[in-house]
Amino acid sequence: MPKHRDVARANLENLYRIFTVPEAPDSTLGEIDEAISRDVAGFLQTHIVALERSLEDIEADFFNTAIPEEPTFVSEYTEFVKENLVAQSVHTAAPGFIGHMTSALPYFMLPLSRIMTALNQNLVKVETSKAFTPMERQVLAMLHRLVYRGGDTFYARWIHDSRHALGAFCSGGTIANVTALWVARNRLFAPAGDFRGIAQEGLVRSLKHLGCDGLAVLVSRRGHYSLGKAADLLGLGRDNLVLIDTDDDNRIDLKLLRAEFLRLQEENIRPLALVGIAGTTETGNVDPLAAMADLAAEFGCHFHVDAAWGGPTLFSDRHRSLLSGIERADSVTIDAHKQLYVPMGAGMVVFKDPTALSAIEHHAAYILRHGSKDLGSHTLEGSRPGKAMLVHAGLSIIGRKGYELLIDLGIARAKTFAAMIRQHPDFELTSVPELNILTYRYCPQAVQQKLVLATSLQRTHLNALLDQVNLLLQKEEREAGKTFVSRTRLRLAPYGQELTVLRVVLANPLTTDEILASVLEEQCRIVQHPEIRELMLQVDALCAEIEDGPTAPACAGAR
Amino acid sequence: MPKHRDVARANLENLYRIFTVPEAPDSTLGEIDEAISRDVAGFLQTHIVALERSLEDIEADFFNTAIPEEPTFVSEYTEFVKENLVAQSVHTAAPGFIGHMTSALPYFMLPLSRIMTALNQNLVKVETSKAFTPMERQVLAMLHRLVYRGGDTFYARWIHDSRHALGAFCSGGTIANVTALWVARNRLFAPAGDFRGIAQEGLVRSLKHLGCDGLAVLVSRRGHYSLGKAADLLGLGRDNLVLIDTDDDNRIDLKLLRAEFLRLQEENIRPLALVGIAGTTETGNVDPLAAMADLAAEFGCHFHVDAAWGGPTLFSDRHRSLLSGIERADSVTIDAHKQLYVPMGAGMVVFKDPTALSAIEHHAAYILRHGSKDLGSHTLEGSRPGKAMLVHAGLSIIGRKGYELLIDLGIARAKTFAAMIRQHPDFELTSVPELNILTYRYCPQAVQQKLVLATSLQRTHLNALLDQVNLLLQKEEREAGKTFVSRTRLRLAPYGQELTVLRVVLANPLTTDEILASVLEEQCRIVQHPEIRELMLQVDALCAEIEDGPTAPACAGAR
Known part of the structure; x- marks a missing residue:
């Protein structure tokens, strides 16, 4: 019995330790933590494995559904995280990862995120967020002003009005x-x-x-x-x-x-x-x-x-x-979390009419009481973290001109990439970039010409083959893990049918023209894979039937 | 013109620096970062000012709605954060902060959060989350199993099924x-x-x-x-x-x-x-x-x-x-983010029927394609951070027995506090704790006795006064900033009317019995404030009228 009590006391002490004793700097977790603060790009570069293990293989590491009975040492768990989670994650910050809307983050976002996490404020109510509530209201007002360009008087009137909110901060x-x-x-x-x-x-x-x-x-x-x-x-x-x-x-x-x-x-x-x-x-x-x-x-x-x-x-x-x-x-x-370069999980909606959100206003007895400045009375979500702090940081540190530079850079780069695609003999630009997003597909110029001359049926066949080519191309590029574009299906006006296209988002300021060139080069290498070559031979054969008589093999053979 | 180009180049270089050069360890932000890793409790203790500035005062620091034109130095911004945001935030982790559902966090959550933020995965799709997707599926399955106790065969069948999800990870x-x-x-x-x-x-x-x-x-x-x-x-x-x-x-x-x-x-x-x-x-x-x-x-x-x-x-x-x-x-x-001790912004819903979420399944051409394992096809939200990693960490490191200890501790402490309230001459327990939450109010025992004898009208009057007392008490305690309980209004069976009560949530393992005693002591001090004394004199007067003839001043005078 006394022994039982000793065990209980030891367990309790371990529990307190978890809440009160930080990771030692020389612990595995302490070292990772330090490595990330010193050089996050280097950390990601070193620890994320480029080569893809199949998802099925990875799933084997996440298969046990019984919650462990006994506690695990933090060091042991950290090894698991390093090898099974970090190593097998996606290097979304890599400048060659241009397929989705996640980019590199400004460095200051990391230590500031830690402050945010440590403070663990809850924005649903002032009682658990204090200064974070006026701060979030200010962020919403700044974005409101960016869109609606109201004057100082307008914002002075509404920004901290307890009965209203100029917008809602959301998870996305x-x-x-x-x-x-x-x-x-x-x-x-x-x-x-x-x-x-x-x-x-x-x-x-x-x-x-x-x-x-x-x-x-x-x-x-x-x-x-x-x-x-x-x-x-x-x-x-x-x-x-x-x-x-x-x-x-x-x-x-x-x-x-x-x-x-x-x-x-x-x-x-x-x-x-x-x-x-x-x-x-x-x-x-x-x-x-x-x-x-x-x-x-x-x-x-x-x-x-x-x-x-x-x-x-x-x-x-x-x-x-x-x-x-x-x-x-x-x-x-x-x-x-898109073009304000804040970590994942931060969206906003602002309303022209500062009283609009009254339409969904709600109250509760224990919080969100009438007259309180609790932001939770005007949000769909309840408890929410203090992510607005990171928007506040971005707007303050990068400033309007910094963001302008980022925007201008991305749009310029998209135009450059569009020009590269247009000039390339093997690719077809499928949407002209207006901002910093564009689509294209692998479709050699000779095939593009044939598509114009083809009958509707021939065009459908050709495009179906090209869809398969581009789908495989995107998958194999993703699995190779060096660069990444995404794919989608778009109904494009000139063809009148839905096509599989490659999609590129150019928001990472570290993406250079050289990297863009290397994406196209890698894609040209990938289409040499036997499975895709086989498809391109069928494309060639179909092309040969278009118009009168056989033409020179325009595509696969030409490379 | 060349000068203009030099400025542009300098701007660009500064921009790249923001994305590529981490904060120096001896920078203000670096120092804060380091201080938090070394001793978060100490950091919060030192930097969060206990004494309350009025919300209106704080709002003055968050009043400017024009987004700054020029970039600011990170160091300058960090000073602002330290003085205006951190200092004026709520010390939700303090063991005397027992009014809401936010508690201290296990230390390992902070460095792991940093890894999560640095990786910046997006759980909406595998292409931006890879191993994080099976990991989140595992977490959902673990919680599913905790609730529904399915067997290994069941989970092996469903956990990684591409067409289904056992639950949805949410922002809350x-x-x-x-x-x-x-x-x-x-x-x-x-x-x-x-x-x-x-x-x-x-x-x-x-x-x-x-x-x-x-x-x-x-x-x-x-x-x-x-x-x-x-x-x-x-x-x-x-x-x-x-x-x-x-x-x-x-x-x-x-x-x-x-x-x-x-x-x-x-x-x-x-x-x-x-x-x-x-x-x-x-x-x-x-x-x-x-x-x-x-x-x-x-x-x-x-x-x-x-x-x-x-x-x-x-x-x-x-x-x-x-x-x-x-x-x-x-x-x-x-x-x-409640009793799994994960930072703010993590909720889950699990479904008994593993096919239930099909009812809200949705797809898009660029992601969430049929057959993909993208979790975004079964969630209300779209882009989502990898918060499931922190749940995974908690379940692994703390383990079932660790959480059991936390739960048992909280419930035991609530029973202890309930006993303390019952024995105290000045407080009334208004809800008996079943888990680790209870409510009570300031209402001296003599008044409690009178309330039983009072007519319905007298009771209503007395309770109205006591409501004011408890409201003021909660506000003044909050503003003093030493300890914190919340308040709500509850319709309580014995009185048949809605009352203002104090609400306590005992989930922070660092909250001791001594701290609970000190909460009651502080409240007894606060009720001596003139405004509250004045109300209690009215209570006494009303009490004196109850039953026949004057009774000894039972309440305010007795202290």
Whole structure:
């Protein structure tokens, strides 16, 4: 019995130790920690293994589902993390990783993140965040001002108003977009007379109240998939997310948009919101926002701009005008973990009308009491970390001009890369970059020429083969682990059909022209793999049938 | 012109420096960083100012809404952070901060968080997370197993299934609860015959399809406020969140619950979900889960358990049975940033049926393709950080037995504190702790006795005064900054009216009995403040009127 008590005391002491004794600098974890502070790029370079183990192999390391009974030494666990997690993660900061929207981080983000984590504030309420609440309000106001350009008086009036918030800080763009449409829906069905509003009475009664048969959200086919989730979640149904075709430059077709507005009117379906895109996820194009603002006003609906990617273009004197009209949006989404270079998990939505978020205001007895400045009364999420601090840091340290430089650099680099692709005999540019995103595919110029002459059926066959080629190319490049582009499927105007294309996002300032050239070189090497060569021989054979008589083998043979 | 080019080049070089040159160890930020790794408790102790500046004063430091044009030196910014943000934050890790659900963190969480931040993985897709995806799947499976106790064969079958996920990792419990109810809704209105499901067709057509007039969610009055948001968001309306009264122990009243089920049946309103609570936010009580599972089965609705707080009680051999019946829930929410001691921003929801999340499955052309193991196809959120790594670390390093110790310790301490309150002449225990949360109020025993004898009107008056006393007490204690309890308003059975009570959460293992005693001592000092004394004199006067004739001054005078 006394022995049992000794064990219990020893366990308790170990437990306290976990909470009170930091890792020794010479412990494995201490050493990693130190290595990361000294040189994160070097750490990632050294510890992330380039060569891909198959996902199935990796899964074997994460297969045990029983929670360990006994505690493990931190050092032992750290070895596991180093070998099985860090080594097998993705080097998203590598300058050759240009396929997705994750880039290198400014160095100061790491120590500041540690301060944030150590403080462990909870932004849902002032009682667990104190100065972090006014700080987050300031960040939201700064972004609001970037978009809407209000004056000092306006912000002095609203920034710290206890009953309102100029926007909502979110875990990402999806929650930001959902919040925007939620606000739009609740404002459309605001309390009036006997009707107590949709928040209280629900969607069915609300539609009856306004006497309409349905509710729709309009956006171009390039809209982010989060809008589909929002339409589902909010009870509209995906049928009522009206996808409008785009013009040759991936921008919403305004004529078709107007036609859809009219169709909805005829069918007694209320347009809830029109969503403009400032930087489509796949091609980086910007919708004609000013013209869309006109249409939203004409048909009386909320105008939301999804600027999750492109918002920070507003920092650039040279390129700001691309987003002209955004200041007329009722709400705007901007992701901080994208072009504000903040670590993953930071999005925002700002509202033109400083009282808009009242439409989703909520309270509870133990927090979020009326009159408190708790930000949680105006967010979809509850408890939230102090990530706004990192946005605050970025805006303060990098400054408007620093971000401008980053934006200008990325757009310039995209144009350079587009020119390289155009000049290359083996690649076809499939979307002209407006911001810093472009798409292209492996498709030798000779095949491009044949595609123009081909019959519709021949074109379909050729493109199907090229789709397979580009899919394999992207997979093998990813698995080789040296460079990375992503892939998507886009319906491209000249072909009138959906194609598999390679997608490039140029936001990492450490990506050089040489790296871009090396991406194309590596891709040219990869297409020599037997499986792809086999496909290209079929492409050649098909090309040979196009027009009269056989032509010189244009593609695979030419390399 | 060449000068202009020099400036541009210098700017560019500074920009690269931000991304490539780490903070020097002797820089301000480097020093803070080092100080935090060496001794976070000491750092927080030294740098967080205890005495409260008013929020209005703090706001003055966060008032400028113009994004700075020019970059700032990191060192300069760090000084600002230290003086204006860190100093004025809340010491949530302090052992005397027992008012909310944020506790001290195990030390290893900090360096591991830094690794997570440096890797900057995005869990929405394998292409930006690789090993982090199987790791997150493993964490979800571990929590699933903790709740549902499936066997090895079950988990081997489902853990890494590309078409399914055993749960969703979320930014917090709110998103977890919303996800659970979203899944419940979409499963109730699953595609059938011509009906393509609610995700596609929306709520109005779905109700027609099932021929019901509405949709309701049932939960006790102690339900978390996120459920109200969910009812609003999903289109049900808050009217259809049916709040059931509780018994004297803050558990849902089963008779009233059954009566509401029958009422809904009569009104042709379909019960979408019954929500049981395992650890109410305000009082920490656990609903009778097994009996609720029976009712949910009888009336054919989804049974969700919100175990955001209490879920980890399952680690404890001694206390696990309190949650008995949870294994029959269709879905369960558990927050990792609460009793798994992970930094802010980590929640989870697990589903009994491994195919349940198919109800909200979604895809996109550039990611989340059919057949991929991307976790983003089954989450409400899009891009997400690799926080699951910290849960993985906690489960591995602390182990089941370590968490058991933490749980047992908290519950034991709550019982100790409850006894201290009961024995104290000046306080009244207002909810008996079942887990590690309790409520009480300042109400001297003599007043308690009078309250029993008082008429209904007298009781109302007395309680109104006591509400003011406790409100002021909580505010002044918070502002003094030495210790912290929160407050809420609860309708308590013996009084039949809503009262302001003090709320205590005992999850920090560093909170000792001495600290608890000092909280009561401090509160006894605070009630001597003139404003509160004045109120207590009124209480005394009212007490004197109760029953026949004057009684000895029982309260304020007695101290």
